[in-house]
Amino acid sequence: xxRTRYNLEISTDDYRHLKKIAxxxxxxxxxxxxxxxxxxxxxxxxxxxxxxxLMVKRGDELQEIILDLI
Numbered sequence: 001x002x003r004t005r006y007n008l009e010i011s012t013d014d015y016r017h018l019k020k021i022a023x024x025x026x027x028x029x030x031x032x033x034x035x036x037x038x039x040x041x042x043x044x045x046x047x048x049x050x051x052x053x054l055m056v057k058r059g060d061e062l063q064e065i066i067l068d069l070i
Contacts, residue, residue, distance in 0.1 A: 008033070043067065 010018075018029045025032070046052045047067040054065040 022029050056063050
């Protein structure tokens with residue numbers, strides 16, 4: 001897979017938060033951003049399909065994620 005370099009400006013607070021999560025996950029901020037991009041593309045593909053729903057299950061509770069917020 002080829003890659004394209006892209007510079008992105010984010011808030012200092014967001015960067016600090018991502019850096020902390022990256023350390024906890026044993027990865028890099030860049031890898032988190034790549035993973036987040038793939039997740040966003042997946043979510044947007046669901047949004048395009050009127051018959052698809054994005055659901056989260058916690059224990060016995062099932063909740064739909066409303067994609068109009070994204």
